[in-house]
Amino acid sequence: MALEITASAVTQLQEKLSRLKGEIQKVIVGQDNILDEILVALLAGGHCLLEGVPGLAKTLMVRTLSQALHLNFRRIQFTPDLMPTDIIGTEILEEDHVTGKRFFKFNKGPLFSNIVLADEINRTPPKTQSALLEAMQEFEITYGGQTYPLDRPFFILATQNPIEQAGTYPLPEAQLDRFLLYIRIGYPTAQEEADILRNTTGTKKPKVEPVVNGEDILQLQGLVREVTINDDLIQYVAELIRATRPDTSTVSYVKEWVRWGAGPRAGQALILTAKARALFKGRYAVTMDDIKAMAYPVLRHRVLLNFKAEAERISTDDVTRELLQAVARVKGLI
Template identity: 50%
Template sequence: MTESPKAAMADPAEIERALARVKAARQAIVSELRKVIVGQDDPIDQVLVAMFAGGHCMIQGPPGTAKTLLATCVAQVMDLSFKRIQFTPDLMPSDISGTEILEEDQTTGRRMLRFAKGPVFSNIVMADEINRTPPKTQAALLEVMQERQVTLGGRTYPLPEPFYVIATQISLEQEGTYPLPEAQQDRFMLTISMNYLPERSEAQVVRRSTGAEAVELQKVIGATDLLAFAQAVRQVTLPPALSRYVVDLVASSRPTVPGCPDFVKEYVAWGAGLRASQNIALAAKSAAAQDGRSTVEPQHIRKAIVPVMRHRIGLSFRAEVDHVSVEDVIRRLTQACPEPPSH
């Protein structure tokens, strides 16, 4: 979970101006991304929700659905440094975070260790096919995602700000995959689903990608803007009734909690934890800020529930037998926990 920025704005007028800048930036970014990304409006919105809140995201989907393209285009439009790591079975932790190299001073002959920074020292790190590599290497991302730093040889090296991990994951049914540990899945604010395009949108992609016209993306914002946006997002108000609803909804996903629905006891092996509640609230605040609103409304919570919870609920064997998906469980949870009336 991203820690709250140290600075805080108290002036309501200043907050309104900051939210207006967030809304305008979001509209400009989406306009630029649509020059290249076709028919994936929901994934674009969800990536921006995570990034404006300072969170990491996982993108899932079949090959050829613009997962990598979305990450690279976001980096261009936001003028951020970008590194892509192709996760493979032989990838080592030092290939991610960096390593110490023994060097000799040519003038004095003295030997010393120099830290060679790995690809995580970038604003956006794309962890491509993250479940292709063994757990030992996956764990190298744990510290950088949570603490935003690398520790090696007793020294700590801070990562550039802002820092985001955008990971892609291939189908677990394929050979040579290693499921992500629960602790690492929990570090991702959202899991975003990118599916095949409708026929008309796919035809549009084919015409664009095989044509001679080159699309040039314009830079809309920079790193300092994103840091300011993350601060503005946290100034959005979450009404007490909605915060209680979020906590109740997440708690009802836990089969060990007394009073949880019967279908949860039947189909859920482990439910969502505290970070789910925190990230639903923060994602809803980010969505509200991008609408230019200073208070979270029920529709903002609704937009956050599925992408926040879909990787935080583990299904039982019975769910697999009955062909029940995580999305089915979440849908039934929202039906069992009615949201409070809007005022």
């Protein structure tokens, strides 16, 4: 009976997911893989870092997602003068008009929302960036010795511009690791660009309807963890993550180009997002394709290259591609 209820619930929720993506695509042309990765992160209960040059609709994509969800949304424009209290909140002095007594009341900041767009996160100093750490990892905020839980679901999507680095503060590795996925947004195809010009320069404005609520998201996040993955794939993920570390890797490519490898959190992220992708695709078991697809956004910010790799324009995606093949070869999967 429980299986029947679960199967019925999954079917209904998956239909809502398809409608959710359809609502977003009323505004966003193309970027199918990017939308899939964002929705996978939402299902897995993690946060996303979106990187792309200006004009690729990063902010519009997040705003459209928020419009298609029955959830609270706040946008924070990160600037060099932004303070931690500007995002987490601060205490204000109030007076009880009946007794005349004064007291401090915590005034919640924009982080107390279901979906938070941290726009141009690398333009604010480390002190303000670090204010996000507790919220991202613990889903709570501590101020004045008191802890305030955040509403669930809680989803941070941060953006950054990779080409204009003047006056920026690169995110430290410890904070990068808190992002479940690091998603790179590229230029649209020729046909997609023509469609964008056609759709955005006229009078017609598409209306996005909210189709998924917070309870649906929490149910989906619970179902993600029930998706099965066999022991062989778990072992493959473990060996893949260990192979990213130069001191323990047997892959010469890694020893030549990598300075630091990924930690255990990368393996957890890869399995969890592979499960989310399987559910998103209508399956209840993880396949090798799920792991291969999610390995790139999971490892992109968790594998640190050396100076030689940067000089030779070797990217973390190149390393991930080589690792996927090398480990699969050793396991006899190719």
